[in-house]
Amino acid sequence: MDLENQKRVKELSEKYGPENMVVLLGAAEAEAAGLAAETVTNGDPTFAGPLTGVQLGLKVYHICEEAVKSEVPADLYEDQVGMMEMVLDVDAIAEEMSSIREQYCKY
């Protein structure tokens, strides 16, 4: 994850309390989604950014996951994300995301 984005995630978690945060991702592939999710839960796996070794354990979801989709008005979701559901491998992304949450999510 971009270093500046890591910095913002860290600062905002400190400001609002990690238990109140939800991180939403839009990654194009399961692996990239997993890496970003790992970064905001278990720390930056590439050891490059401010979240290196920082285990925030934040709630993190991909926008294409059912848990998120079910809370968004259907027509708006269709307009904003609908087409990408046809393009992305939604099942692989969802599987990767729940695996990361099971391992590292604290909330």
Next chain:
Amino acid sequence: MNSVIKGAGYILSHAPDMVLHNGTTQTTEKVVNPNSEYLVELPKHLRSYEQTLNYMPNQVYIGNMTPDELAQHAQPWYNQDAPVKERYGKFGEIMPQDEFYLLMQVSDVFDLVELEKDFVADVKPRLAADPIITESIMARVKDGVSEEEVQHWVNEEGAEPLYNNNKLIGCVKRAHDVDVNLSAHVLLEDLACKAGSVLALLYCVKNSGINPADVEYVIDCAEEACGDMNQRGGGNFAKAAAEIAGLTGATGEDVRGFCAAPTHAMITAASLVKAGTYKNVIVTAGGCTAKLGMNGKDHVKKDMPILEDMMGGFAVLVSENDGVNPEINLDILGRHTVGTGSSPQAVISSLVADPLERNGLKITDIDKYSPEMQNPDITKPAGAGDVPLANYKMIGALAVKKGELEKKELAAFPEKHGLTGWAPTQGHIPSGVPYIGFAREDILSGKIKNAMIIGKGSLFLGRMTNLFDGVSFVIQANTGAEDNSGVSEDEVKSLIAKAMKDFAMTLMGEEEGK
């Protein structure tokens, strides 16, 4: 009358040492994690020059293979032999790093590039043997300086070192002691970008057969900015590169817009020619040192070669209609506007479906789409997916939504209307334009009747807006130069008389209105 695509040049230069020393993924890693395993492992994954020749996507870029031929080979491609391993192709060439350093020195007019004299003596005859390199270019090669002098500039004066095979062979000096915009770091990026553009311009001129002095305007659409602290992005790369390439009749300008810039620049060029402002306009860009090895961590982790070791460059000549070459149709223009929104379907609708619909065309009426032609060998292991394929899936999905394509035909849409990506991930370099050279040939040969070029840009990276951007245009077979010679003298007189009468009436109307 629509303008035409008269010819194009596409070049690559190998830059393995620049991956290590100038790619931002590596320079950032050196700051935040200097002892990282990645930095230790990375050099083992660099390719030799011969390996970059023996790589199919590179051979496609310079025109020795077609995108269709590339698509016949299963991915990944980095572990396969290429059927051609040539330095030169019909669009351009793949230049070795050492010769490219010399070309950077040639492109420097301010004594900023200092190369070691034995290095110059070794490389100079090989650059001179390149058929595209003119005598006037070789006349700009300096003899070089001593090793001690290079070390002095690097160690005492803040110069950026240039390495070849890990050996210090020269440097780029700073042009000001205080101004960060004229720092050695910025000037190295700018000179590398300029040199790539120079080489592409030379090929474009040769391939299109135009007299260099007849090029009236050059538009640079790279992603660097040159200027000093009082005008940071002052420009003008276009005219600077035109000078070295010997385009004595040209002025020019820089058009910026992240990866969308080449398509913006093509539309600008086509408009200038269609309006009659200029007869011959070249759109060009050199490559980007910063993006070298951008996804290197993923490539090393997956035990792959560093595939982002190539700098790109291209140039396309847009000329007045000759009745033969493919035309740029400015009636079918896609535009992502401020109000479009950023959802992927809104973006694709604005760039593809809307302009076609405005012209009574369907998505399936376009034979080939050229969106972002990034090489999937590079992007897939880095978690960015197959970018061109994702674009084709989106365009196809939109066609299904609009009832222009049966859902069962969706799976075949990417192969039928798409291309397999082959361009290096150099931002603007893969964006839409890599196909223009092939599109010109495919339309001339009758293989396809039209193609849509789509450029998209991540404006949000500049932190001035959260907006995305994009534009598109269509290239089509020549409709035959319209015959303007048939207007008789009487008709001209009557047209002038009518215009003057209308003008007089307008004036009278204005008087009455007061």
Next chain:
Amino acid sequence: MSLLNGSKVIIIGDRDGIPGPAIEECAKAAGAEVVFSSTECFV
């Protein structure tokens, strides 16, 4: 319990997936407060 309604949301979109502003529209409509939204680019 609702995931998004009343939550502070950080958005990391992707240029070649779903960009930040599109996710932002969804999060706001679900009753979340978006405290940061960004889009990454790997190409």
